[in-house]
Amino acid sequence: MTICCCIVPEYLLKTIVEKGKTPQHVIHACQSTLENSKHLQSSRVEAIVSAQRQSPSEAEEREAALSTLAYDAKHRTVARPTHQLNRTVYDSQNSRDDPPPRDKIAIKEGGALISEAEDPTKNANECYIGLKKTYDFFFKFFQRNSINSRGMPLDSFVHFGVHFNNAFWNGSSPISLVFGDGDGILFNGFTDELDVMAHEYTHGVVQYTSPLNYTFQSGSLNESLADVFATMSNWLIGEGIWTAGVNGSALRDMKNPGTAYDDDRIGKDNQLAHWKDFKKLDISLDNGGGMLGKSIGSIWYKALTGGKLGRDATFKEFADLIIKNAGKHGDEIKEAWELVGYPFPDSKSEL
Numbered sequence: 001m002t003i004c005c006c007i008v009p010e011y012l013l014k015t016i017v018e019k020g021k022t023p024q025h026v027i028h029a030c031q032s033t034l035e036n037s038k039h040l041q042s043s044r045v046e047a048i049v050s051a052q053r054q055s056p057s058e059a060e061e062r063e064a065a066l067s068t069l070a071y072d073a074k075h076r077t078v079a080r081p082t083h084q085l086n087r088t089v090y091d092s093q094n095s096r097d098d099p100p101p102r103d104k105i106a107i108k109e110g111g112a113l114i115s116e117a118e119d120p121t122k123n124a125n126e127c128y129i130g131l132k133k134t135y136d137f138f139f140k141f142f143q144r145n146s147i148n149s150r151g152m153p154l155d156s157f158v159h160f161g162v163h164f165n166n167a168f169w170n171g172s173s174p175i176s177l178v179f180g181d182g183d184g185i186l187f188n189g190f191t192d193e194l195d196v197m198a199h200e201y202t203h204g205v206v207q208y209t210s211p212l213n214y215t216f217q218s219g220s221l222n223e224s225l226a227d228v229f230a231t232m233s234n235w236l237i238g239e240g241i242w243t244a245g246v247n248g249s250a251l252r253d254m255k256n257p258g259t260a261y262d263d264d265r266i267g268k269d270n271q272l273a274h275w276k277d278f279k280k281l282d283i284s285l286d287n288g289g290g291m292l293g294k295s296i297g298s299i300w301y302k303a304l305t306g307g308k309l310g311r312d313a314t315f316k317e318f319a320d321l322i323i324k325n326a327g328k329h330g331d332e333i334k335e336a337w338e339l340v341g342y343p344f345p346d347s348k349s350e351l
């Protein structure tokens with residue numbers, strides 16, 4: 001179960017605040033983004049507890065999707081999907097409300113892009129176009145009709161908050177992808193990076209295809225899955241996210257972990273490349289970040305959607321599943337996992 005994923009991890013925003021080497025409005029933007037993330041996380045926990053008590057329609061729909069998935073995986077009767085792209089991009093008008101207001105539609109499916117005079121940032125247009133590319137990627141390669149594979153409308157929000165330094169999948173009803181404008185000094189807007197869109201979209205797919213909890217190892221696995229599917233469009237996660245003055249190429253570099261940025265104001269990329277470093281993190285806070293960069297799309301997708309992943313799956317269990325699903329390529333896949341520390345400890349208490 002997803003709680004809420006923000007593409008920019010908390011530790012990075014905290015480092016910028018602690019270093020204090022940027023203009024006050026940037027520090028303030030990072031602080032308010034952090035506060036907002038905490039609010040979102042706590043409201044998601046409340047929503048999950050409430051959903052478990054009341055079993056609302058969203059939870060029922062998800063359970064139905066998971067049960068269909070398990071049946072399909074067992075009986076191999078997946079029908080050819082229909083193409084039902086249905087995008088709506090809302091303008092949050094700098095509101096930080098949760099959920100964001102829906103009173104101003106920027107672009108609706110089939111509508112015209114908006115003029116530069118109306119939105120000089122182009123965020124709404126970028127978001128509308130990026131949603132199609134992401135939808136088409138999952139449809140073309142995995143025959144997936146939207147996030148829930150049942151044509152779920154893709155609602156997204158641009159201009160969320162003021163100088164909001166993040167983008168996130170809200171993980172709760174009404175399901176949405178939300179994008180901030182960035183502070184303009186360190187962070188650009190978040191809508192023109194397709195891998196950011198793909199990362200958040202994948203969180204939605206994970207939510208509808210597996211019961212993975214968003215805590216500890218299963219939370220980190222959730223993050224890694226989002227990065228891996230985003231990596232299929234680009235090795236660099238968040239390429240273009242930094243403004244021109246920042247010494248950085250992206251938020252994470254999946255090919256060369258730990259080399260995405262190194263800047264006095266932000267700190268140095270500390271993305272993990274090997275399991276041995278994993279336990280050093282406070283997993284409960286940042287879910288370990290995206291650790292793994294080795295991927296073969298269809299094998300990963302099959303592992304994700306095959307109905308075999310448990311609620312609190314470990315990296316070891318997931319890697320075993322991937323190796324098993326790889327068939328004749330199993331040995332090659334195992335070697336790739338060994339590069340990042342496989343076999344990992346199997347105990348869920350190893351953290």
Ligand SMILES: [Zn+2]
Nearest residue numbers: 005006223226
């Ligand atoms: Zn994420």
